[in-house]
Amino acid sequence: MYYYVHREKSEYESMGLCWIRLCQLNGKPGLAARLLTEMLQEDPPKVAIIGPTLSNSLTVTGQIVPFYNIIELSYIATTATTTDRSLFSTLFKVNQVANTLNPLRIKMMKHFGWSRVGTIAYQEEFSVSQIDDFHDRLRENNQTLVTSAVISDTSNIGDILKRYKQFGVRIIMAAFRGKVAPKIFCEVYHQGMYGDSYVWILSGPTLFDGWIDDADMNKIDCTKEELIEATNGHFTLDHLRESTSQKPCTFGETPKEIMNKLQDLVKVTNYEMSTFISWIYDTPWALALGLNNSIKYLAESGLQLHNYNYSSQYIDAVIHGMKEVRFDGVSGPVAFDETGSRVGVNFIQQNFYKETRNVASLDGTTGQLTWLVDSSSLWSGNEIPKDRFIYQDVLVPPSKIAFGLIVALDLVGCLLSMTFLFFNIYFRNNRSIKMSSPMVNNVIIAGCLLMYLEILVNAIDYFRNKNDVFGDSMCMVRTWLLSLGFTSIFGALFSKTYRVYVVFRDYKLRGKAIKDYHLFGMIGTMLVVDLLILIPWTTFFPLVKAKVLKNAMDVRNNNMIYSESYLHCYNVTTAYWMAALYVYKGLLLAFGTFLAWETRQVTIPVLNDSKFIGACIYNVVIACVFGVPLAHVLPIEQKTLSFVLESCLLFFCTTSTQCIIFIPKIKVLELISMGVIARQGRDPSRSQTLDL
Template sequence: MAFDDINAREDILPNYQLSLIIGNTKASSDLGVKVLFDFIRLPPQKIMLLGCGFARVTSAVAGVVNYYNLVQTCFSNGAWNLPQVMLLKYYNWTKVAIIARRSEIYDVSMERLLNDLHHAKIQVITTEGFIPGTNFDRQIGNLKAIRKLSISRFKKHLKITVKSWYINGVKEEDVRIIIGHFQEEDALEIFCQAYKHGMYGADYVWIVPGFLSSTFWDKAVNVKHVNCTPQEIAIAANYSLSIDFATINTADETTISGMTPQSFDIRYHNWPSIVNHTYWPNSYAGFTYDAVWAEALALNSSLSRITKLNRSLDDFRYSDSEMAGIFKEEMYRVNFSGISNMIKFDKYGDVHPHNTYLVQQQGNAKRFVATIIAKENLIDFNTIPPNVIKWAGNGPPVDQVKRVYRLLRIPLAIFIIMTILSCIAILIAVAFLIYNDKNRNKKVIKMSSPNLNSLILIGCISLYLSVIASGTISVVESPILCMLPPWLTTIGFAIVSGSMFAKTYRAYKIFTTKKRISVSFSNDSIIVISQLLECDCQHGTIWLVTILALNGFVIIFGAFIAYEARKIKLLIMNESKQIAICIYNVALLCIIVIPITFSLPNTSGGPYITSCGLILYCTTTTICIFFIPKYLTEILTIWPNCKQVHGKPRHSQSQGSVERANQDVEASHLPLIQWQKNSRFHSGIGRSPYEAMFGKKPRVDIDGRKFSKSVLDKIGYIQGTDEDNIESQPFENIPDSEDELSSQESSFDDLESNADLCVSCQRPSSRAHKCRICKNYCHAIPPCCASTDIEEGFGSLVTCRLCESEEHTRNLRQQSKRKLQQQAETMLQKSVKRLKSGIVGDTVLIPLPEPDREKSQLRNVQACIFSVSKDNYYQLGTWHGLINRLHDATQLTLCKESFLAKDDINCNVKISLRETAKLESVITGQKSHFCGCYTSCITSRCKCFKANVKCNSKCHHQRTCKNK
């Protein structure tokens, strides 16, 4: 129709006739690109492109058409942006989230939408993008950090996720207003995930594309990756909003074609191809009609400019970028009254309609609830016929919950306890300090250097003061207090560790130096957000790493000095054991406590408790280890009959007594050993055998009361939860006599006469709820029923705890069976696998024997096949030389890639596999296990022979060794 009207006009494109060449893409992007290439390949020469009708086809074609300098007109997704912004501003929604399909068309429209939202001062909390065709069965990810995207870098920073991930990402950001730009097939999975995450109802508003059908969820039955029923998708999509366009201009005025929009509509439906059903009526026919007129007017206005270049439209070629630029410039100048709207392109190539419709999904129908008038910046809710916008709650939801900030401090009780403990420890340190000063001339104190003892106690007092100062930070805000704890801790640790190691170094130098020398020592609508006061500085991380490295070096150096001084015979001065215990104590606790301190949330004083507890424990232990033995030694001088015993008593044992003791405990310990075996994790089935059989974690007895706590701790007893204890409640009060049994039966009869019992807890129920599986009465509250099936209303069905447990157990058994089958199939495949034969130049892996390699060394070494014998034995070589023994195919593993060429092998040197391992190792190349025997190493006295390993070069240099 448009081509006939244009060709009939003499003032438009004189001496030219517009013709339309149709290509059916069948809604396929691949076929659309093929049709485009056919248009370009076959004559006649094409000038402009119209379409496509589907966004996914348009996206694929648009990526190719620019390379051929063709102007393409199609329906733009960017035309929805302005009405959406007006809707957000009307309801004062200033924080939104966007879920967008990743494609060329959608990326451009999304960038424009972000630009419009930015100018309207609407904050985009998070933008989630997904690639069409992604696997939707992957696990849900956790997207926690708020990602505010830059508008100019939308494509670079857009988070690409699967649908279940970005739904969870939007939920984590707690955004209530969600704008969706996607296709109808994407909407099924999106609203399915929204239903699973509870992102619908009174707290959420979805703004979706207007082309979604009113009952699009009916297609979910035929989509395999959608794990929701159509009813669930309909619930999630209910009350969603969308923007739709008027297909016919509401203004009753004559357009450029000489027709009014109403007369066009009548003419279109009476068109022969529509009447004889060659084509079915399309509501977007007015848009297509105006698009043809826009192209014709652009070509018509281009004639004058092309004529000045002594050229015509017939001279256009696909490589002619100059003429294509003229066409595009004239397209931006097009301005006329069309059938669908006032046609004028903006800088993005979009046509903004004057009037759009606000449509809401209400049940199975889409209701026209308001008119958005862009020219007047007005939303008119007076519709004909009258339709009222509805909300799931009492009104439109808020865009985000209100946040109230509250300052968190260390609990006062914890601070008082730590302060009291620190003060007690300071008093103990002061007492030892006074004792050390008063008895400094006594032999025990004098030989251990009383001055260094005083420095150790002063350093401990500094560490105790840092505990008090650390808690004061949360009470008093002061920069001085903020800097005080790290300095007190650093100075205290340096004094204590330095003094301890100086004492050992002093004793070491005295007993290892022949000439006496003197050593000088030197010194829901509202969310309450908790806030914490933390001390921080610009280079805090560098400072912390430097201090930790320095303290670590001091500990290592002190350990070395203590090790060197371990053989000093004067026990009063030899404190190597005490220093070793202190180093072990501090190092082990620091390795455990420091990561815990950084990982604990600082909400209830957890890091403060762990760090201060570490300081108190290590410091107090150090004081006790160094000064209590001296105090006890002083006491022994007062009571000479008192003896100090080190170690534990020993009793003689024989083989017979050991066997008799084992027989006594066999009956009680064998069940525990069996229980440990059944409750331990099994890698084949992915869980313990007990859990695979019974569907829950193992427990000792019904209520865990038959064994002492020490025994339960040793065997790894797992305390049952309240839900597990429900199943044991019917067995807790077992009658001991027939009279008691009869009395209980009579009491049960009385209960049954009034109300039926709950099948889970065996308590009277109100007959309001039944289990949907076993049809017995059940309470509709946990733990009697499943937590996911809590419903209200008389007669509703729930799932009782027993049926849920039975179903869970059945699933675990099936999973265990499948894993065992997979393990058996893997073993079968490996057993029938044929070894591949290598050729010269292939890279292989040689396994290294355990005695010949270090624990930190790789288990295999790379080699190259140098030659192959007639018996299929391989001569291998490495960078270091040829290996002096042949290998067969069973000892090698072929590599897919070639990391070592034959030319890289040193053919002039022959070495053993042990020497190869040593050369490949960064340390010694052999295991640290050695025997040091002087015999032939054929008895159990040899450590290597007893451990069933071969002797290596570190064991000895005896030629008589036979264990090689």
């Protein structure tokens, strides 16, 4: 739609207005350009063009009129591209275009101390243009644009919001129409990007009232209640469209009185009053006052307005006059900046379902931001959201119950080992105990004590829960204790069985006496293999404490993300060293199994431990089959479960092993004291001869 104004002396002098002609464009930029050209080529010369109403037409006509030296006034089109004075040098916008909201965006960020922001724009010119201008203002104010997105298809909004969460964007400036808002905020709900943890600031002119009620819920994966929850408390930025001042306008009546008169005029027609009526009403007044201002500049060159032609002298004077326009209109204070854009009042609004309140206003003429409410009260708890989350690592505390239980069990095991050690030393000269090699038995008990010590060290490390040098050293200490303890127990046990095997099964070595020092040599050799693995591991690739973070939002503080951290012993080469130990210990168990099987026919209870070795190996294998995979499969955050499981398995294996080995010896000693085994020893059919 066009209105054009041309000079008509009699009309202008009598009414102060110019003759107006109306043209329908139907939103076609090409048609707008053709009709504009035709009108400007017709007589009489035109002083000004008012319109068109749509942005796509205005961006075309606004670049044509400078070539004819004529001004153009816009009152509805919101595109921000028309601020480029090199292209639109004679265009003046009585309505406030979209990018006039950007100073308010910057003011809002500075007020709340925000320096990081993300932006979203729907792929329409008036949305993209204002967001692009906002990006420029961010750079000018040394503020950070974290990420931005232009949406052409709402099907990918989920991926966009995930990226925003990944980058830690909490302040989101957006411009999109009400028709796409339900889809966007439905995804906002599913991603949890709402509430006091996120701030959504939308462009108000692109949203229509009641867009939630008008949303087609069949096209989105949300209920109306979920949509309301996701949008509660969001902000919109909008222009002042109707002044609330009680003072008379420049026209002599108050804005309310003028609006009432206009409403009365519309009531007698078949039309409804436009929501842009205040801008429409102020547009001819802005033009009239601008033309009046230009008269004095024309007079300096000896020109008169009613003799207007398309010369540069006339257009320069008119532009100069338009820049001086200052008046109080129905839409509030009216003035133009250097780009021909309206300088007016803008508002920050906070929105809840069916309730919108103005919380702050920015006077474009003074640049003063005035808060109409306490700005900190906009969020629950009066706590202003930060533009980024504050991350804090918190070590997950150990379980005192688990620690106490494991330490108690460990002390019981140590007490049991000390009891067996006392028994073994006290009865070492007893013939039956002496035949079972009490010195080697002491090595088995020492190995058990090393295993219990590993459980205790592990418990202390678990309870300390500190990432320091001492904690790093405890990682390798535990590994040493576990490896040497295992080898001491089963190495000693298998060496004793090896002697029985040599005496009773290996005919080539039967005549050779195997003393205890031979057995200690075997145990020492096994321990040397352990050292060959442990020493280079400890020297070059030691285990150290590594921290693993698991993010968990603390609902008590919307600005803080507490990262649950867990400590565990780690090195990139750990798997290779553990594999070496597993292979070695597996071969040791296989060797022991072979010896136990080969000596199963030896029936001297005080001498042959083959049956007991089989039971020990069975227990260890079963524990390893379940325990080792679980220890590697359980997630690190199951620290207490891993600690309890590992400690209980070690306690079970160690305790069952020493009980299986030593309790039968106690029973044998009891039977000997009763004379039962002595009588068996004199029965050649029920025993074999031993020659050490």
